[in-house]
Amino acid sequence: MEQVLNVVFSTAFLAAVLRVSTPLILPALGGLISELGGVINIALEGIMLIAACAGVLVSVWTRSAGLGLLAGLALGTLTSLVLAFFHLNLKADLILAAIALNLLASGGTIFVVYLVTGDKSSTSRLVSGQMPFLRDIIPTIADLPTIGPILNQNILTYAAFVLTAAVAFFLYRTRPGVHLRAVGENPEAARSVGIDVRRMQYLALILSGALAALGGVYLSMGYVKFFARDMTGGRGFIALAAIYLGARHPLGVLVAALVFGAAEALAIQLGNLRVPTQLVQIIPYAATIIALVLYAIAQRQRVAARQRKFRQAA
Amino acid sequence: MSTEPLIVAMRQIVKVYPNGLRANDHVTFEVRPREIHALVGENGAGKSTLMKILYGLEKPTAGAIYLRDQLVHIDSPHTAIALGIGMVHQNFMLVPSFTIAENVVLGAEPLRGGVLDRKAAIAITRELSRRYGLEVDPEATVDAVPVGVRQRVEILKALYRGAEILILDEPTAVLTPQETQELFAAIRQLVDNGKTVIFISHKLREVKEISDRVSVMRNARMVDTVETASVSEEQIARMMVGREVFLQVHKPPLQRGEPVLQVRDLEYVSDAGVEVLKRVSFNVYAGEILGIAGVEGNGQTELVEVIAGLRRAVSGCVLLGGVDITRASPRQVRRAGAAHIPEDRLTNGVALSATIAENLIVDRFEQPPFTRGLLMQPRHIAQHAERLIEQFAIRAPSAELQVGMLSGGNMQKVVLARELSARPKLLIAAQPTRGVDIGASEFIYDQLVRARNDGVAVLLVSADLSEVMALSDRIAVMKDGRLTAIFSNTPHLSEEEIGYYMLGVKHMSAEEIAANW
Ligand SMILES: Nc1ncnc2c1ncn2[C@@H]1O[C@H](COP(=O)(O)OP(=O)(O)OP(=O)(O)O)[C@@H](O)[C@H]1O
Numbered sequence A: 001m002e003q004v005l006n007v008v009f010s011t012a013f014l015a016a017v018l019r020v021s022t023p024l025i026l027p028a029l030g031g032l033i034s035e036l037g038g039v040i041n042i043a044l045e046g047i048m049l050i051a052a053c054a055g056v057l058v059s060v061w062t063r064s065a066g067l068g069l070l071a072g073l074a075l076g077t078l079t080s081l082v083l084a085f086f087h088l089n090l091k092a093d094l095i096l097a098a099i100a101l102n103l104l105a106s107g108g109t110i111f112v113v114y115l116v117t118g119d120k121s122s123t124s125r126l127v128s129g130q131m132p133f134l135r136d137i138i139p140t141i142a143d144l145p146t147i148g149p150i151l152n153q154n155i156l157t158y159a160a161f162v163l164t165a166a167v168a169f170f171l172y173r174t175r176p177g178v179h180l181r182a183v184g185e186n187p188e189a190a191r192s193v194g195i196d197v198r199r200m201q202y203l204a205l206i207l208s209g210a211l212a213a214l215g216g217v218y219l220s221m222g223y224v225k226f227f228a229r230d231m232t233g234g235r236g237f238i239a240l241a242a243i244y245l246g247a248r249h250p251l252g253v254l255v256a257a258l259v260f261g262a263a264e265a266l267a268i269q270l271g272n273l274r275v276p277t278q279l280v281q282i283i284p285y286a287a288t289i290i291a292l293v294l295y296a297i298a299q300r301q302r303v304a305a306r307q308r309k310f311r312q313a314a
Numbered sequence B: 001m002s003t004e005p006l007i008v009a010m011r012q013i014v015k016v017y018p019n020g021l022r023a024n025d026h027v028t029f030e031v032r033p034r035e036i037h038a039l040v041g042e043n044g045a046g047k048s049t050l051m052k053i054l055y056g057l058e059k060p061t062a063g064a065i066y067l068r069d070q071l072v073h074i075d076s077p078h079t080a081i082a083l084g085i086g087m088v089h090q091n092f093m094l095v096p097s098f099t100i101a102e103n104v105v106l107g108a109e110p111l112r113g114g115v116l117d118r119k120a121a122i123a124i125t126r127e128l129s130r131r132y133g134l135e136v137d138p139e140a141t142v143d144a145v146p147v148g149v150r151q152r153v154e155i156l157k158a159l160y161r162g163a164e165i166l167i168l169d170e171p172t173a174v175l176t177p178q179e180t181q182e183l184f185a186a187i188r189q190l191v192d193n194g195k196t197v198i199f200i201s202h203k204l205r206e207v208k209e210i211s212d213r214v215s216v217m218r219n220a221r222m223v224d225t226v227e228t229a230s231v232s233e234e235q236i237a238r239m240m241v242g243r244e245v246f247l248q249v250h251k252p253p254l255q256r257g258e259p260v261l262q263v264r265d266l267e268y269v270s271d272a273g274v275e276v277l278k279r280v281s282f283n284v285y286a287g288e289i290l291g292i293a294g295v296e297g298n299g300q301t302e303l304v305e306v307i308a309g310l311r312r313a314v315s316g317c318v319l320l321g322g323v324d325i326t327r328a329s330p331r332q333v334r335r336a337g338a339a340h341i342p343e344d345r346l347t348n349g350v351a352l353s354a355t356i357a358e359n360l361i362v363d364r365f366e367q368p369p370f371t372r373g374l375l376m377q378p379r380h381i382a383q384h385a386e387r388l389i390e391q392f393a394i395r396a397p398s399a400e401l402q403v404g405m406l407s408g409g410n411m412q413k414v415v416l417a418r419e420l421s422a423r424p425k426l427l428i429a430a431q432p433t434r435g436v437d438i439g440a441s442e443f444i445y446d447q448l449v450r451a452r453n454d455g456v457a458v459l460l461v462s463a464d465l466s467e468v469m470a471l472s473d474r475i476a477v478m479k480d481g482r483l484t485a486i487f488s489n490t491p492h493l494s495e496e497e498i499g500y501y502m503l504g505v506k507h508m509s510a511e512e513i514a515a516n517w
């Protein structure tokens, strides 16, 4: 137990939380935009995989991490564009189309990897590019005592926090953002004031794809430096849970993603101790379910408490 | 008459919906500048369709529209707005979680440096609200304000977009009498400010009160347009229906039986923590109609929904035929013998995307003859639907039509047909004639009285006091979540007297009320 507490209250743990939360925050923000636009994007998982794979391969090929990032972003966004086209133009069911994309992404990425490397599990034999860490930009940072390791994060981690603020600004302070939310809540109302509903939903899906793609690129070119089969490990789905746990608001979503990140970081640290790995590995998923249950209970309690208060007053 | 051009002239408009239904058949409709023009007609006559065409929501199959003698092509609401046409729909088009100011400016938000200017939005709303006497709090969210206010928001929305011609589709259907008077005052102020108002209503008394001219539609055609002052309510009704209409109710003397519904000390607290029902007690007896009068929003909706099992009471009890249904599910309540005509038919009354036939069996689909073993019996379902469509005069081309495509009044008939054909012991009718034309209202009154005569206990809740007075054997009044009176001698009551109780000026003592349970 003491060992566990030591782990949790170490700077290494804090640094780890930020590291593992990043690929949750980014897709969760994307999912939030799609949810508020009334077209929840269940394909976050697949988009992340595609972007992660594309990033690695292009960065190997071009020897440029930057081009890898762009490729991942472009392909991830394109995937969500395909989803948008199927749903908004061809009237395919949004959920089914997204499930199909997820399956396609899982099989498709590893197929491409096999074609390129002859390896069916990962690209570990290739030397992938990596997005820079803060240390690569400000070299002295890593030497700072205590906070050095915490601050030395990948620039995509910094981007995740900046983008949280940017998404909040977009949704609440810009015209397209407000239109997007109006479309999600009452499309008839939006249409009746001349807002193009389909265009806003395209926008919502494209933005969600771009944000999920960033999360995917981070996984394969920041968190690690290779692509592996199904390396997203359900993060695209945990991100969906973070949307509701975060009360469908960017800040709440950020906090929820950090909570899930902390659970995962804990699992990783405990893996170094002598705890059965099977148990440890379920922590993030169990945390997700428990968090959602607690959230539902808390909401009920709040209502019940208010009712009791009135009963007493009467 | 002056030589000023007509502000709106719709000529020879034909509208055939994709399913082949002819909703407008060579309709010509002309509006003069700065007039209040009423458009009336039975449910399904094609009024909303005609207005949707003017507002660009539906494309006419044939015909032409002129604004001030200029031929125009209105292909979308966008175009309509640009041409100065605004519409307040039968179902409100608002974003509930947005503030009133945000809703008013939605789609044309003021910007400052590319960013939304919230202060300007609030200032604009406040200024419009002041100029036209439409009082609202710009910073309140729409889901927190009553329907009357929501409607003002809709009107403000249209005005903000520069509407010169304002279409109000059944604006008073959801309003209390007081709210209606406020709306009329606002409409007059709009006309004083140079606007033109087109007003759809089923309440002929209102049409007489507010309009300058009235156009009557029947069966997809325009019957006539006349000066309102030159016709009586009865004449308008005859033009609409094509025959005499009697809204007088003829009831045989009361044959009161056993208490069917017993409500005792019922209390309910809303999710928001507001105490909505306070120790409500009353009975409804077999063979009587108990009417609940009251200004809307005094707990009537919640009372009905608690009894129907849609909300959970905090304390107290409800007995139906001696069975405790206080905590029963809606299905258990129905099994115990209750039928419920809900006040909000769009959400609780019908499944909009299901067919008429399906909607007519949703409360009994698992019982024979509709299901045998595990299989539905399409033939029985269809026969059942055909019979009810005929019996309740539902105007629909086929039982396989989606209910969402019916006009408001016909949707209500579908609900009525289902609930009455369930042969209930207790019939709860909440706002049964809301949005329903006078012909159909007459029919519904008839059905309610017939159920009563057959020994059904009828609980009628209505915001329309004259309706409660006409139908009820006993009248209870609700105010602030309490029953403040129960009257047994209804023939000797005046609307005024009940009005005092509705406004809370008078109330009976607990003993007096208990004596009349
Ligand atoms: N989208 C649609 N598709 C097919 N038929 C429709 C559609 N909308 C309306 N209708 C049909 O067109 C006819 C006219 O409907 P409309 O809504 O114009 O009537 P209304 O006069 O406004 O009636 P109410 O007083 O009940 O509102 C009705 O028979 C209705 O069922």
Ligand SMILES: [Mg+2]
Residues within 6 Å of the ligand: B047, B048, B049, B090, B169, B407, B408
């Ligand atoms: Mg209508």
